Amino acid sequence: MAEGPGDTEFDERSRQRDEARFRLSQAVAHIGNWEIDLASRMVWASDEAFHIYGFATNPRHCLPLSEVQTRPLLAYRAELDRAMQELVNHGAPYDVRFRVERADDGAVRLVHSMAQVLRDASGRPTIVAGTVQDITEREERHQRMVDALAASEERARLAFERAADAILIFDASGTLRHANERAVTLTGRPLDDLLGRNLRDLFSPAELSVRPFLAEVVEAGETVVAERRLLRADGSEVPVEMSSRLLADGLAQAIVRDVTERRRLEEQLQLRQRMDSLGTLAAGIAHDFNNILVGIMGFGDLLKSEAGLSPGQRELVEDILRASQRAADLVHGLNQLTRPEPSRGESFDLAEVVDEVCAVLRETTDRIVVKDNRVVRGQHFLHGKSSDLYHALMNLGVNAVQAVLEKGSPSGGFVRFEARAEAPRLPGRREPSPGRWVHLTVTDSGVGMTPEVRRQAFDPLFSTKERGRRGGQGLGLTMVYNIVIRQYGGAIDIDTEPGAGACFHLYLPGEERPAESTTAPVRMVAEPGRPLAATILVVDDEPHIVRLVRRVLRREGYQILSAHDGAEAVELFEQRPEGIDLVLLDRNMPSLSGEQVLSKLRALRADVRVVLSSGGGVSVPPGAMETLPKPYTATQLREVIRRALAGV
Numbered sequence: 307m308a309e310g311p312g313d314t315e316f317d318e319r320s321r322q323r324d325e326a327r328f329r330l331s332q333a334v335a336h337i338g339n340w341e342i343d344l345a346s347r348m349v350w351a352s353d354e355a356f357h358i359y360g361f362a363t364n365p366r367h368c369l370p371l372s373e374v375q376t377r378p379l380l381a382y383r384a385e386l387d388r389a390m391q392e393l394v395n396h397g398a399p400y401d402v403r404f405r406v407e408r409a410d411d412g413a414v415r416l417v418h419s420m421a422q423v424l425r426d427a428s429g430r431p432t433i434v435a436g437t438v439q440d441i442t443e444r445e446e447r448h449q450r451m452v453d454a455l456a457a458s459e460e461r462a463r464l465a466f467e468r469a470a471d472a473i474l475i476f477d478a479s480g481t482l483r484h485a486n487e488r489a490v491t492l493t494g495r496p497l498d499d500l501l502g503r504n505l506r507d508l509f510s511p512a513e514l515s516v517r518p519f520l521a522e523v524v525e526a527g528e529t530v531v532a533e534r535r536l537l538r539a540d541g542s543e544v545p546v547e548m549s550s551r552l553l554a555d556g557l558a559q560a561i562v563r564d565v566t567e568r569r570r571l572e573e574q575l576q577l578r579q580r581m582d583s584l585g586t587l588a589a590g591i592a593h594d595f596n597n598i599l600v601g602i603m604g605f606g607d608l609l610k611s612e613a614g615l616s617p618g619q620r621e622l623v624e625d626i627l628r629a630s631q632r633a634a635d636l637v638h639g640l641n642q643l644t645r646p647e648p649s650r651g652e653s654f655d656l657a658e659v660v661d662e663v664c665a666v667l668r669e670t671t672d673r674i675v676v677k678d679n680r681v682v683r684g685q686h687f688l689h690g691k692s693s694d695l696y697h698a699l700m701n702l703g704v705n706a707v708q709a710v711l712e713k714g715s716p717s718g719g720f721v722r723f724e725a726r727a728e729a730p731r732l733p734g735r736r737e738p739s740p741g742r743w744v745h746l747t748v749t750d751s752g753v754g755m756t757p758e759v760r761r762q763a764f765d766p767l768f769s770t771k772e773r774g775r776r777g778g779q780g781l782g783l784t785m786v787y788n789i790v791i792r793q794y795g796g797a798i799d800i801d802t803e804p805g806a807g808a809c810f811h812l813y814l815p816g817e818e819r820p821a822e823s824t825t826a827p828v829r830m831v832a833e834p835g836r837p838l839a840a841t842i843l844v845v846d847d848e849p850h851i852v853r854l855v856r857r858v859l860r861r862e863g864y865q866i867l868s869a870h871d872g873a874e875a876v877e878l879f880e881q882r883p884e885g886i887d888l889v890l891l892d893r894n895m896p897s898l899s900g901e902q903v904l905s906k907l908r909a910l911r912a913d914v915r916v917v918l919s920s921g922g923g924v925s926v927p928p929g930a931m932e933t934l935p936k937p938y939t940a941t942q943l944r945e946v947i948r949r950a951l952a953g954v
Contacts, residue, residue: 329353336440341433347371358417358440360408377406393423394431416442472562478525480505483557492564494539505560510537524550524558536562545569596921597848599937603630604854607940634937653820654692656744657683660723663699667721671707676720686725686744687817690794698789702748702810705783709752709808722749730797730813742816749809755802763800790814840887840951841865845875845903847895855890858940859947872898876906883911888950893920904929917950
């Protein structure tokens with residue numbers, strides 16, 4: 307029967323479907339086929355083979371062999387040439403893996419190619435036919451599985467051998483069967499000594515009587531976590547957290563973690579919390595004291611300038627001012643407990659501060675105790691407020707003298723200050739920041755400290771001094787800690803033993819030797835066009851401070867307006883915004899704070915000149931020219947006002 311037109315069309319559609327299925331199967335498997343005509347050196351390839359090499363297909367599906375040979379990476383070409391020669395000449399198997407750089411996007415792919423040679427009737431090779439498959443993803447998946455298996459085995463080994471915690475494997479009787487390196491280090495026993503020993507041998511009988519093992523709970527399959535004190539080979543005890551559980555093979559595992567550092571950090575956190583709580587309580591007291599001291603120091607400064615005072619009377623006023631300044635320093639320390647901030651200031655020579663401390667100690671403490679200053683001038687420079695460090699060293703010095711006297715043998719007793727360039731290397735603390743460091747030591751030959759006293763030395767609620775005893779129960783070491791750690795960003799440690807004295811190690815960030823200043827002094831001049839009799843608005847909720855400021859500034863020829871709260875100040879300024887040359891503004895006031903008042907004043911007049919007065923030692927806020935720290939004297943008040951009006 308002859309084929310009709312319908313049969314031909316059906317066969318063509320069937321052929322096209324078969325070709326489409328073939329192309330799809332090659333694309334899914336990432337495998338293509340190819341043939342090399344050895345006579346013409348032309349390569350025929352399927353669509354997927356073209357895709358694997360990154361070539362664009364053409365109607366004939368042919369490419370010169372030389373073009374195809376440019377795609378394998380250079381490192382593989384010699385090997386491919388040898389394999390092809392062996393196949394053509396000797397019929398050796400052609401089964402190769404190599405990497406190609408795709409022609410279109412430059413991607414490097416791993417391919418697997420296999421081929422065989424076809425020969426004519428005379429045995430002469432005519433065609434090489436083969437397949438090429440992109441195995442990049444398959445090989446990567448395989449390699450990931452191999453790597454994961456190797457890594458898993460390595461992790462399992464390292465997890466036991468080099469774990470940060472001690473791992474002990476023991477049987478039902480408590481006999482140790484396995485232990486890792488950390489267990490050897492923590493217990494202080496060699497591995498041979500550990501294995502075969504009973505787990506109970508690692509804890510003292512007193513410890514086990516307080517915290518007995520719950521073996522039956524572990525055997526029931528539950529995990530038991532308990533804090534204990536492990537007994538080391540040298541007899542010392544280490545606080546540990548021990549987690550015990552039953553393993554699948556019937557043995558039990560105990561993971562023992564040294565919590566010494568955790569306890570230290572917890573103690574530091576508790577210390578910080580107590581200091582913050584104490585600082586919050588002290589803040590209110592400090593604020594009221596500052597306002598009282600402004601009156602005492604300000605009026606005292608005015609009194610000192612009065613004519614007609616006898617030398618004796620003037621000396622008494624000076625004593626009042628000195629006592630007030632000491633009170634102001636104490637208030638400043640209290641403020642720093644609640645609002646600590648990095649120590650700001652200028653570069654200074656550490657030796658000058660130590661000289662001053664030693665000079666005061668020699669005059670005010672028992673002279674039989676030697677004050678030995680070995681800090682060399684011109685070698686160690688710091689940046690910050692030298693007065694803060696002075697108070698810290700003075701507290702340490704006074705405590706050291708008292709410790710020497712308390713020992714009862716002051717003959718040969720000493721307090722020694724020494725310094726050298728050295729970064730902190732304290733156990734359990736992170737590496738210090740790079741740069742210059744100064745290691746200052748304050749050593750005494752006093753009674754020393756027990757470990758318990760040393761641990762609580764900086765606690766603001768702890769004291770070894772009896773109530774009412776000479777020497778007081780102040781916050782000396784707490785302030786030392788605050789200044790060194792929280793203001794200077796340094797570190798502190800104590801080396802002491804009972805009866806062997808104490809050495810305080812202070813590590814402070816150092817500075818290069820400061821260059822000599824060549825800047826000419828600033829000359830205070832009035833701003834052009836500004837009247838000599840400037841009008842100043844004084845805002846403070848303390849009447850005696852307003853009276854003091856009014857009295858001091860009127861003597862300078864200024865016109866004074868006053869307001870006792872923020873709302874009154876804003877109202878006065880609204881009435882005459884251009885008639886007020888300067889505002890002296892208290893930072894802490896009821897209703898409206900100083901910052902809020904400042905914002906409202908700047909909304910009324912953007913160029914308003916404001917000096918913010920505060921007892922907290924805060925930085926100059928946006929919109930203010932500078933701050934006037936409380937407490938201040940009449941002289942300091944005059945200087946700040948003149949500087950602000952001059953625009954310097």
